[in-house]
Amino acid sequence: MTMLSINQETKMSEQLTTREGADTASVKMIVFAVGAQEYCIPILSVREIRGFEKTTTLPFAPAYVCGAINLRGIILTVIDLAAYLNIPPELENSRRVVIIVESRAGVVYGLLVDRVIDLADISTGDIQPTSDEGACLHGLVLIENRMIGILKLDTVVKHLVGESSKE
Amino acid sequence: MTETPTLRVLTIDDSRTMQSMLRNALEGAGYEVIQGNDGVEGIDVLEAATPPPAVIITDINMPRLDGFGVIEAVRKMDRFRHLPVIVLTTESDQEKKARARAAGATGWIIKPFNSDSLVSAIRRVTQ
Amino acid sequence: MDEILEIFFQECDEQLQELETGLAALAADRAEDDTVNAVFRAVHSIKGGAASFGLQNLVRFSHVYENSLDGVRSDRIQPTKEIIAVFLKSMDVLSDLVVEARGGASVDAQRVDESLTELKVVSGEAPAATSSPAASFDPAESEAEAFSPVPFEFEPVAFDFGDDFAEPASARKIVTFHPHDAMYGCGDDARNILVALTALAHDKGDTAQVECLTEALPAFHDLLPASSYLTWRVALPDSVAESEIRDAFDWVVDSCDFTLESDRAVTETTNSDASDEADAFFDAPASISEDTIQAMVAQSAGQALSRGASLPTTDRRLTAEAFLDDLAPPATIQRDEEPIALTGATVARKAEAASIRVDLSRVDDLMDLVGELVIAQAAVQSLCQKAGTSGHHELMQGIEGMQTLTRDIQDAVMSVRAQPVRSVFQRMQRVVREASSMTQKAVKLVLEGEDTEVDRTLIEKLAAPLTHMLRNAVDHGIEKTEDRIAAGKSPEGCITLSAEHRSGRILITIKDDGAGVNHKRVFETAVKRGIIAPDATLSEDEINNLIFTPGFSTASEVSDLSGRGVGMDVVKQAIMSLGGRIVISSVAGKGSTFSLSLPLTLAILDGMLISADETTMVIPISAVSEAIIVSQSDVYSLPDGTRIISKRGECIPLLPLGVTLGLAGARVRDTLEGAVVLVVENESGSRAALIVDEICGQMQVVIKSMERNYRHIFGVSAATILGDGSVALILDVSALIAAALSQTENKAALGVSELVN
Structure with missing residues (x-):
């Protein structure tokens, strides 16, 4: 397992989406911090990263939905990951960014995180499943003694689109 | 056969179906296709085409200016007086043929055509 | 394929x-x-x-x-x-x-x-x-x-004139042809036929012998450029079928003398007839190459210039033509005169000509981009204002110019997407035809204003409601033929479907010359269905509008035609969902008229910008009936805590917008004195008064879907992007009115459960 900086040239050209059980697939992930905790998501699902801007509050939205923003004509919602994951956010953070993610079904949304740390190649074989089933995380992975949570994006989208709002 | 430059064919037909079929067949045979969607447009395209087409294939029944009108118009144009014009039409009756002929049609192809017949008809006048 | x-x-x-x-x-x-x-x-x-x-x-x-x-x-x-x-x-x-x-x-x-x-x-x-x-x-x-398909049998020919000359086989078919002037006038050429015939021979692994008979050629100074003087004789191997040869002449049977003989008798003539000039072209018995044919054709003066510019043999001919042009042959003069008329006609037609087909998605993309442009332009404008550049007269002028241009572009793109309602109107002819044959009533449909243009997104959605309304008109509007005759009317009923533009919207009317709404029966039915109380006093208009109530049907027996479980309430829903209104008027014995007023597009909307609890929102102007400054004395509280405002004797439920939408920090005000209230109205005339903080102005907004990346939000129909790039929600007035009318408790509970999540 290697750590790579964002700018570092990588040999990873054929990246895969995370599939539990697949033995040694290596997935390039973007690692970011929410509060004191680190999380990652596959880089392939990321459309862009932008600064946090004022959002428009949406009626009847869950508390973790900051509101809507305009991304070059497309309206999308931003999720406050700290609230979503129930973690106290960093205070007075001017480095907060929004990671714009596009789901496989084409739903675009933003994840508000405290800061982006780096990129990492994560071997799916190294993922340790978490105890709580079907929740926010695929599992955990250890990178240079840091425990990093692998965010389950499908669950995020489900919450967002509201297919099962009672999740 | 000797190396020939790509020949242009002007097809005039108000039916997009026919135009697509013509384009398919002709481009498949290595011709360059320019199109007019009725008689008037066909004449406009002809006047503007550089290089000019080597042959015109025209439908008969069209709005604004029909196939007979196209042929007559072409025959009256200095540059194209002798340009082969092949009439493409479902009319198989002799009267239509005769009228097309009198107007100055070089030949005709009966629709529905297959691409071989189309190509050989064009070769017949462009060899 | x-x-x-x-x-x-x-x-x-x-x-x-x-x-x-x-x-x-x-x-x-x-x-x-x-x-x-x-x-x-x-x-x-x-x-x-x-x-x-x-x-x-x-x-x-x-x-x-x-x-x-x-x-x-x-x-x-x-x-x-x-x-x-x-x-x-x-x-x-x-x-x-x-x-x-x-x-x-x-x-x-x-x-x-x-x-x-x-x-x-x-x-x-x-x-x-x-x-x-x-x-x-x-x-x-x-x-x-x-x-059934008639194959044009005429095999593709591939040949090489440069082949070695094969000894002529014994028996030959001799083809002699003499093109008329007309053949050259038809863009054909002897050469084409020669090539085709030679190809036939070549297909049989043989060659053709071609000779040119020039005895008819006059002296040079007598030569008419457009006349045909030459006769060609081609000897083909006997293996070439007669039908193949005739096929080669298929196009010219009427414009050339053509004889087909077999063999010996002519073989002699071939030699004896061959003129000196012909001999000069090829050594007898000639094997022929393409060059030779070209040379022959080119040098055979008369016909030489009878070719267009499109063939490879042109060069030499053009020279000949240039030379001969000096002789001013009559044909040349003639062709100079005639094209003039044609060119005039062509120019006249050109104006109405050109149209192109564009993939719809491209126009939609363009529309999106223009939407962006409108927003960007507004952003620049508001930035300049903020930066205090109002003193820069020229800058402000430039920005204003840009604003005008942007709007013009938006209008232009809208007009590209606009289509006449004709397509959907004409489909209605069939609807009426079928309906009239099914009901055994003679009914004609008259169309008016089919050229009226609306956005194509809207056109597609008009078909269903119009179909239903027209079926309804035939089924319920037009009387039975005998009743019409008894009433002294023409036995044939008439329905007029018309469209026109009116104050930025499209007005569609469906007018029938039937019996009109039977108020008594509508009233009775409504009572029977429990829609109104038996002792209710209703105006004629109110009775007319009962037919839009869910579950209402006036036909005593459900007919095949319109009794498909779809009532006028569904039609009304459909029209409303398009941002439209529907109104009925009726004169007993004279007929009924349904009037539909619809926006011209579903892509942009005239909105009123309001703010409530620090949130800017957009309300469709079409839904706003008035804005009032509240005087507390007009406000009454009901036992369940809701408040109503009395306006000209009418009681309108008051809806604190921020609270209704569950906006954070929204609170119910104790006193409403001086508060700004917007009275909004839905299609059935139900009203609600929305309490807002401020009316910020009016603007045309580009409608953006909220559900594409999120979910449906109660009280919100869509969103838009404001000049500063921020998102504003477009309110769903119908839903808000429904909320105001039914008790808000359920909605509030729903909102709470969402918040808890």
Whole structure:
């Protein structure tokens, strides 16, 4: 397992989406911090990263939905990951960014995180499943003694689109 | 056969179906296709085409200016007086043929055509 | 090929529409010169395409149809009312056959045969007496056969004139031909025939001998440039079939003397007839190369200049032509004069000509981009204002100019997407036709203002409600024929469907000359259905509007036609969901009129910008009936805590917008004195008064979907992007009014559960 900086040239050209059980697939992930905790998501699902801007509050939205923003004509919602994951956010953070993610079904949304740390190649074989089933995380992975949570994006989208709002 | 430059064919037909079929067949045979969607447009395209087409294939029944009108118009144009014009039409009756002929049609192809017949008809006048 | 088939079906739809337009014009006696031609062409086109794809049912039917239309086109048949009725009926069959060919429901064979028979009676192919459908079947079949693809047998030729000369086989076929002047006038050339014949020989692994007979060639100064003097003789191997040779002359049988002899008798003549000049071209017995043919043709003065500029042999001929032009032959003068008329006509037509087909998604993309431009422009403007550049007169002027331009571009793009309502209106002819035959009522549909343009997104959504309303008009609006006669009306009912632009919206009216709404019966039905109390006093208008109430149906027996479980309430819903309103007016004994007012587009909206609890939102202006400053004395509290405002004697429920939408920090104010309230109205006239903080202005906003990346939000229909790039929600007024009317508790509970999540 290697750590790579964002700018570092990588040999990873054929990246895969995370599939539990697949033995040694290596997935390039973007690692970011929410509060004191680190999380990652596959880089392939990321459309862009932008600064946090004022959002428009949406009626009847869950508390973790900051509101809507305009991304070059497309309206999308931003999720406050700290609230979503129930973690106290960093205070007075001017480095907060929004990671714009596009789901496989084409739903675009933003994840508000405290800061982006780096990129990492994560071997799916190294993922340790978490105890709580079907929740926010695929599992955990250890990178240079840091425990990093692998965010389950499908669950995020489900919450967002509201297919099962009672999740 | 000797190396020939790509020949242009002007097809005039108000039916997009026919135009697509013509384009398919002709481009498949290595011709360059320019199109007019009725008689008037066909004449406009002809006047503007550089290089000019080597042959015109025209439908008969069209709005604004029909196939007979196209042929007559072409025959009256200095540059194209002798340009082969092949009439493409479902009319198989002799009267239509005769009228097309009198107007100055070089030949005709009966629709529905297959691409071989189309190509050989064009070769017949462009060899 | 599948793509082309798809194009064909698209075109069929267009042709059917063309057909409908034309037949409608004929029926209304406002046919123009080209109408009959256009009608004929439409069917003809469908036939042509269908034949190419081997769609035999379609070919068979359109062929017979075309024949009948041809009778009208050639003035052989007078298009009487009855005949037009046959054409219309056949058009419906044809339209269904297209659907069938497309893989849709198959068409009842008997219906097809019936129409075929009727068409043949029209064209005189079948006796007017009712012939059995079976009898009509056979001729149709044979006609279809006659029309099956005729292969143009004429094998592609590949040949090489440079081949070694093979010794002529014993027996030869001798072809002699002399082109008339006319052949050259038709863009053909002796050379073409020579090439084709040579190719035939080559196909048999043999060669052709060609000689040119020039005895008819006059002295040079007598030479007429456009005249044909040469005769050609070609000796072909006997293995070349006579039919092949005749095929080569297929196009020129009428413009050249052509004889085909076999062998010996002529072999001699060949030699003896050969002139010196001919000999000069080739050593007898000549094997011929392409060059030779070209040289021969080129140097044979007269015909030489009879070729267009498109062939490789041009150079030398042009020289000859230039030279001969000095002789000013009559043909040259003639051709100079005639094109003038044509060019004039061409120019005149050019103006109405050019149109292009563009993929819809491209126009939509353009629309999106223009939306962005509008926003960006507004952003620049507001930034400049913030930066305090108002002193920079020129800068402000530039920005204003940009604003105007941006709006013009937006209008221009909108107009690209706009389409006349004709397409959907014409579909209604069939609806009425079928409805009238089903109800046994004679009804005609008159269309007005079909050229009125609206955004295409809207057009697609108009068909369903219009269909239902027209069926309704035939079924319930128009009286039975005997009742009409008894009432002294024309036995034929008339429905007018019209469209016009009115103050930035489109107004569509459906007017029938039937009996009008039967107020007594509507009232009774409404009572029976428990919609109103038996002792209710209602105005005529209110009674009329009862038919829009869910579950209401006036027909005492549910008819096949409109009793499909869909009532006028559904129509109203559909219209409302398009941002439209529907109103009915009725005069007893004279008829009813439904008026639909719709926005011109579903892409942009005239909005009123308001703010409530620090959130800027947009309310469709079409829904706002008035804005009032509240005086506390007009406000009453109900026992359940809701408040109402009394306005000119009418009580309107008050809705604190921020609270209703569950906005963070929203609170209910104790006093409403001086508060700004917007009275909004839904389509059935129900009202609610929205309490807002401020009205910020009006603007045209681009409608963006909220559900694309999120979910449906109660009280919100869509969103838009404001000048500063921020998102503003567009409110769903109908939902808000519904919330105000029914108790808000349920909605509040829903909101709370969402918040808890």
